[in-house]
Structures are given as C-alpha cells and as structure tokens.
Amino acid sequence: DGGITQSPKYLFRKEGQNVTLSCEQNLNHDAMYWYRQDPGQGLRLIYYSQIVNDFQKGDIAEGYSVSREKKESFPLTVTSAQKNPTAFYLCASKSSGSIYQPQHFGDGTRLSIL
Amino acid sequence: GQQLNQSPQSMFIQEGEDVSMNCTSSSIFNTWLWYKQDPGEGPVLLIALYKAGELTSNGRLTAQFGITRKDSFLNISASIPSDVGIYFCAGQSNAGNNRKLIWGLGTSLAVNP
Numbered sequence: 605d606g607g608i609t610q611s612p613k614y615l616f617r618k619e620g621q622n623v624t625l626s627c628e629q630n631l632n633h634d635a636m637y638w639y640r641q642d643p644g645q646g647l648r649l650i651y652y653s654q655i656v657n658d659f660q661k662g663d664i665a666e667g668y669s670v671s672r673e674k675k676e677s678f679p680l681t682v683t684s685a686q687k688n689p690t691a692f693y694l695c696a697s698k699s700s701g702s703i704y705q706p707q708h709f710g711d712g713t714r715l716s717i718l
Numbered sequence: 719g720q721q722l723n724q725s726p727q728s729m730f731i732q733e734g735e736d737v738s739m740n741c742t743s744s745s746i747f748n749t750w751l752w753y754k755q756d757p758g759e760g761p762v763l764l765i766a767l768y769k770a771g772e773l774t775s776n777g778r779l780t781a782q783f784g785i786t787r788k789d790s791f792l793n794i795s796a797s798i799p800s801d802v803g804i805y806f807c808a809g810q811s812n813a814g815n816n817r818k819l820i821w822g823l824g825t826s827l828a829v830n831p
Contacts, residue, residue, distance in 0.1 A: 608760075646721065646806065646823040647761075662818070694760050704768050706751050707819060709760030 607631065610695050610710035616718050617682065617689060625680045625713045627695030634700035636678035637707060640664060641692040650693075653678055654700060682715060690716050724807050724822030731797055732830050739825040740791040741807035749810040750783050750790040751819070756803045764805075765792070799829050 608629045617623045627636065638650040649662030653672040667686025672678055678697075682689045692714050696707040724741045731737060741750070749768055753761035765776050767783035767790060774781055780793045790809070794801055807822040 610760075644823065647821045649818060652818070696760075704749060704766075706749075706763050706766050708763065709753075711760045712758070714758070 608695060608697055608708060608710035610693075610713050612713060613711070615713055615715045617715060618718050620684045622681055622683050623689075623715070625682065625693055625695075625715070627678045627680065627710060628676055629678075629697045629710075630676060631697060631699070631708070632675070633697035633708075634675070635698045636672070637696040637698075638662075638668070638670065638678070638680045639694040639696065641694055641712075647694065650680065722807055722809060722820055722822040724825060726825055727823070728826040728828070730828045730830065733797060733799060735797050737794040737797055737801070737827060738791060739805060739807075740789060741809070741822045742789045743809055743820070744788070745809075745811060745820075746787040747809035747820075748787070748812040750781070751808040751810075752779075752781050752790070752792045753806045753808065754803050755806065755824075761806055794827075797827075797829050799831050802827055802829050 611626045635654045637652040639647040641647050648664050650668050651670040653659035656675050659670050659672050669681045692712050694712045695710045698707045699705040722741045722743050751766050752764045754764050755761040765774050765781040770787045771785050772783040778795045804824040804826050806824045808819040810819050
C-alpha cells in the first residue's frame with residue numbers, strides 16, 4: 605500500500621535529549637512537511653522541503669532540525685533547545701507535479717517529556 | 719503565522735441532524751481543502767476545491783468555494799456517530815513561490831446517538 609509512515613507512534617524524551625522522528629513515504633511525492641499540533645491551536649508548520657537536499661523553515665522552526673537526503677524520507681529532530689516539545693507531530697507529503705495537489709498525512713507521533 | 723477564522727469552534731448535535739461549518743480569510747485563496755481528523759490519527763482529506771463558486775459533494779458532505787475566494791463552508795447531512803472528530807479547513811494561494819497551506823483551528827464535532 606502506498607502511504608506515509610511515521611514512527612514511532614509514541615516517544616518520550618528526557619530533559620536535554622535530542623530525539624528524531626521518522627517520516628517515510630512511498631508515494632513518490634517531491635514535497636514533504638512537518639507540523640506540530642497542540643490542543644486548540646490547529647496545525648503549525650515547522651519545516652518543509654520541496655525537493656531533495658533542500659528545505660525551508662516554517663512558522664515555528666526554532667528548536668527543530670530536518671534533513672532531506674532521500675526523496676522518501678524527511679526526519680525531524682527535536683533538539684534540547686526546544687523547551688516545550690510535548691505535542692502531536694504530523695508529517696505530510698504532496699506531489700509537486702501540480703499546484704493543485706493536496707497534502708496527505710501520516711498518523712502522527714506523540715512526543716512527551718519524562 | 720497566518721491562520722484562518724474557522725467557526726464554530728465546537729458543535730454537539732443529535733444523530734441525524736445536519737451540520738454546517740465555515741472558514742473565512744482576509745486573503746484570497748486559489749485552493750480550499752477540508753480535512754477530518756480522528757483522535758490520535760493524521761488528518762484525512764475530505765474535499766478539495768479549486769475554483770471560485772465550486773460546489774463539490776462527497777457522500778453526505780458538501781463543500782463550497784466562496785465567490786469572493788475568501789471563504790468556504792462544509793455541510794454534513796444526516797450526521798452519524800462516526801462523523802465525530804475535528805474538521806479543519808486549509809487554504810492555499812498560488813502567488814509566488816510560497817505555496818504553504820494556511821490552516822483553520824478546527825471545528826470539533828460530537829454526535830449524540
């Protein structure tokens with residue numbers, strides 16, 4: 605089945621620790637996105653990548669880092685600089701073949717602080 | 719970042735009732751999208767709208783792209799318990815190189831069987 609796979613489903617971070625969230629897609633999509641979701645705040649864009657080896661900051665990039673070495677993969681690292689990392693993280697992808705293609709989402713990773 | 723004005727914030731209805739929610743923006747959009755999110759899962763695309771005035775249906779769901787290109791609504795007819803979830807609108811402008819989606823804050827729907 606084609607789709608977007610996020611792992612792990614649940615993740616716990618200790619104070620001062622970096623953690624990496626995985627996002628893999630086999631839809632052959634060029635563009636990939638990371639969102640953070642907090643209760644009552646909707647989706648906020650962290651980083652996005654429109655092509656391999658290129659990515660741009662979204663609205664809340666501080667304390668996060670990404671890489672895009674392969675088309676299928678867009679991992680997100682939550683660094684120790686992110687002081688309030690507890691949230692639901694969503695990865696999305698879309699085809700860049702047409703500006704009208706919508707984003708499709710994975711099932712998310714819930715990150716909590718120990 | 720910019721956000722859309724989505725209303726209502728939450729709704730509690732009886733099974734069988736119709737539901738209506740809407741989103742407005744101060745900017746013009748070329749695309750309106752409606753997603754539904756179940757608890758603990760990612761949003762799933764319900765309807766995509768690409769033309770001002772467009773009215774599109776998907777089963778019991780109907781959505782319209784406003785004529786002014788600054789608003790959209792989603793209607794759900796004859797609601798059922800599995801309609802429970804959070805509904806998000808999202809808009810996109812095709813201007814320039816920035817094609818990010820702008821999101822509403824969601825409408826939380828509860829259905830009483």
